[in-house]
Amino acid sequence: MKRQIFLWFPLLALLACYLLVQGQGKPQPHTQKSAGHSAAKSPTTDAEKNIQEYIELMRSNVRQEKSQLMGDIMQLGVDDAAKFWPLYSEYDAELTKLNNLRAENIKEYGRTYSEMTDAKADELIKRAMDYQKQRNELLNKYYERVKQALGAITASRFVQVEHQLLLIIDLQIASSLPIVGQS
Numbered sequence: 001m002k003r004q005i006f007l008w009f010p011l012l013a014l015l016a017c018y019l020l021v022q023g024q025g026k027p028q029p030h031t032q033k034s035a036g037h038s039a040a041k042s043p044t045t046d047a048e049k050n051i052q053e054y055i056e057l058m059r060s061n062v063r064q065e066k067s068q069l070m071g072d073i074m075q076l077g078v079d080d081a082a083k084f085w086p087l088y089s090e091y092d093a094e095l096t097k098l099n100n101l102r103a104e105n106i107k108e109y110g111r112t113y114s115e116m117t118d119a120k121a122d123e124l125i126k127r128a129m130d131y132q133k134q135r136n137e138l139l140n141k142y143y144e145r146v147k148q149a150l151g152a153i154t155a156s157r158f159v160q161v162e163h164q165l166l167l168i169i170d171l172q173i174a175s176s177l178p179i180v181g182q183s
Helices: 002-025 035-074 078-115 118-150 152-176
Strands: none
Touching (some): 035 078, 035 152, 078 118, 078 152, 118 152
């Protein structure tokens, strides 16, 4: 579990930096646009590209570490492992797609944080809650599939371990984001 936390810390620090860069990149009402201002926009774009590449690298490492932890805790025999890991790979692929929605929502939060409106706050929190709902539905779907292939005890173990890992990740992400409406 400690490996998981240490893997996420740099990613979360990078996301926090992203939020700061986005907030600093917003033109102030009293600032005049100039040729220098348009040149300043390019590093932000480069920074965004670098952040996206780093996020992808971290995701790849986290998925690998998460799979290792899952394997260590699940303690499956050869026959059960042959049934479980293809299901887990499918689950992870679907979870990655969902996590893309979450990442985009966090980026949007960073872009709009300094100019938050009631409507934008409502939109973002509804997207975040929809993500959580979809993730729970996905976990339930794969609980049923693993249960059918390996029984309820193994499926329950899968859900417990996955849920614990997701909670750690959620806590790390949530603790790195500024609270809406606070300066």
